[in-house]
Amino acid sequence: MKLNFRISFLYVFVFVTGASVMAMELAASRFLAPYYGTSMIVWANIIGLILLSLSLGYWIGGRWADKRPDGRLLMLISLSAGVLTSLLPIWGKLIFPLLSDGILNTSVLIIVCSFFAILIVFAPPVFLLAMVSPFAIRLVPADDGQIGKVAGNLYAFSTLGSLIGTFGTAFGTIPFLGTRETIFLWSAALIAISAWGLRSTRLRWLGVMLLVPFLLYFAPHDQFKEAEGDPVVWAKDTLYQFVRVTHNEKDETKLVYNEGGGVQSIRRPNDALNKNDYYDDYLLLPYLTDHPKEFLVLGSAGGTIPRLLAKYVKPQFPELHTTGVEIDPDVIKLDARFFGLQPGDATLVNQDARVFISNTDKRYDIVIVDAYSQQIYIPFHLSTKEFFATIGKRLNDKGMLALNVNAVSPASKLLVSMEKTLKAAFPYSYAIKARGHYNYILLGSFSPIDLQPLQAIDARSPLAAIRSEWPSKLEPLTDDQVSKGVLLTDNRAPTEMLTDSMVFGTLRSE
Template identity: 45%
Template sequence: MKKKNALKSKKEKAPQNKKARRIFLYLVVFGAGVSVLAIELAASRLLAPYFGSSIFVWGNIIGTILIALSLGYWIGGKLADQHPNVEYLMYLLIAAGILTSLIPLLFQLYTKLAAVNFSFLTFLIAGSFLAMILLFFFPVFLLGMVSPFAIRIMISDLKSSGKTAGSLYAFSTLGSIVGTFLSAFILIPFWGTKETIYLSALILLFFSAWGLKKKPVFFLLILIPIVLYFVTKGDNIKSVAGLIYEKESPYQFIQIIKKDKRYELRVNDGWGLQSIYDPNSILVNSYYDDYSVLPYFEHPNRAKDVLLIGVGGGTISRQYLAFFQDRISLNIDAVEIDPGVIKAAQQYFDLAQQPISIHISDGRAFLEKANQRYDILIVDAYSQQIYIPFHLTTREFFNVTKSHLKEKGILAINVNAASRDSELLNRILQTLKSVYAHVYLSPLGEGYNWLVLASESNLDLGGMKQSVDNPILQPVANEVISGFEEIKADSRYPVLTDNKAPVELLTEKEIFDYLFKKS
């Protein structure tokens, strides 16, 4: 009688255990999906301070993740046929969780070694790819095995195998969707990149410990990401000499560096200098200074409406206010896409004291909605450190700028190029020429900054030079005039359009040319 009751109890528990296992496996594939996309997005932010966030770095990130997942699906399916049990799957999750926990710590070591052994360009492209392979490939590879294992464990009837596989992949994809939005809109912006990685590891280790709950010792593994979080909590994301401020914004990694009495704003990998503030000098001995002579091209004593796209720390607006505010009515609209940059500049630069109108927006989106026309429109917007956003280099964008300039208004752009023969520089010039009647070019500084001007009116160089009545600005005017040329139409260089504007590819070519020229 007792034996019959035991068998009956066992039969009643079997369906319950089977149902609990199914629910648990759905949660596991969901958690793995969350973690994969959280790790991928965190990878982009972890790499950005050192390697930037260009399309090439993103290509390395996405490509590595897809390779890892593909191999994980393939090899995971084979292993699942050999070991179709939950315990084996949990051991794979443990390995993925531990490897994920170690990513921030190992990345610090990697960047120190890579910076010493790689050249500039190799560091940016090959270095980011190697970082993905060494640090992110293996945990994602293991996570790719989760769905094949879950499918193999859950399939007991071939008639419902398609339904089982489809529902598990749906849950995995749902987890990836949640991981994407959760990481992009909440975890990374408000908590941090390293913290997001540690949370992903915590999720994986919790599920693995729960799956092995008959062996409670595995719950101790949850302590690994927690301990590493506190070990690395006080570390700077990227330590550099003179660092006084660093912050991850939704758009980029921001640093303020103090050199003597001069403050510099840098973003992501720091190769490009975004703004300079010197409390003891208005001029900063950089291309920013050259924008200061633009008001002298046309009636320097008349009121001026100025638009700055990419205000950064307010270097240019500070110079305009210092040189012209006391002599003319000056209205400055300043557009900046990243509120984190504005916050840093208001704290460490003098942006908070500048009487200008700051608009948090993409420059082109701002212009599309604006009704005002300007005397001077300056585009000094760089995304990902050294890349002009492609949508700010196209014929369509320049048509928008033209519609927002007054009759004799001037558009000014700074372009980084290795030489006058640069394809990037010439394609921007020809794109401007397809829109504006007059386009001008002037080499600045060390030879890789080029001031590009465009207007419907002919610019009078001689008149501008004679109008400069501030002795401080006379050397600047001489620099702008030196090598000044008007651009003619040249069919060898295709016009950049919204449909086709390979600006990042052309910029990478500039880096190659610059390094070759330097060597």
């Protein structure tokens, strides 16, 4: 005997399944982000595979519904989707150890294979959930007389569920519970609604499958137990990334995003300078301007730059005031707790860097752009000629813009493109190989930069070593030098593609 449902149950059912599809899409992005980032390429693959899975699910779901329009089959489909969804974190534990060295130090073959392996794992549950809508419509009684209206209502409830799944996941479960918890929550919801639909059949015992996500949730997991071998002292899935704070035997505290392709902030014992820290080069900038008073850091992360300025520079420039702008509110809370930032060191603002600079009326002597998304990507809207021009309007007459670019060589197309764009916005532009393996600092100004004021740095100061490096490293940018670069604009700024091609090109050559 075929199992039929009341229309009210079908409305609730498609609401839950619709929400689950969108929750799974967002969870897929967060699942992959720690290892592959969230570039346009990653999102294109996620969305493309999910759309393909949905298309096949709609097509096959409609054919199955015509051949066997039985509610039991529909419940078994959604229950299977719920079980498969709950297994996703387990699959991740099998795949991600292959990337234990991070995307910057793993072979191209492993990166590509594991990426598509994870995507393919997300495809089956999405495919099964896509079968729900045509199946549910087929179960509407033929004598209802308002099948069109009911079908429209079912799609409306499914879309409303997708809306709730989108906002509930993005602003609720992921930042407050976590990605694993989000996956288990929605898999449990799918299993529960399916078990309820089977409650009057001999298959009601399948409700025991609800134990699967609960048991897996309490199973040991150490996917992010360590970063670069350092013990983790704090971790959270924020609105923007997976954030960890590590502390090692050298008494170094580090801020690490996602799989650890780069350290976003570091505090060394006694805030010591280090030949591998490009942050130290920024400390010379106040000496290159007249009586600097306002210093702006766009992308302050753990507050390393404001803290070092307060310790090494502010004693010479007591009127210097630093403002740090950071988009992630959870990261701002870490500055004082783990990285030693004192209340008087800086004023911290929680805002997108470009939104801030576009709306402030304040003028600055120095603006630093040190914002990165998913550890290796410069946000495209913080790399354009228009963005640099906006900063130029916020600089004092002898003000200066400085930005850090990670590049494997001076000829990297990413670096050359950033240089070309900066040169288009500022009449005087320079590049310097900063401390650190892959760090280059670009400088833009409306007046020539004179290094003579650096002689004011006391020979006994820790900054003296950096001062001695600059004369041989600072080079004006020429037209020939930037000719092969891409002029980055708000309309076209392929910074993600330039970064990916640089990384994969380096991996292939090695």
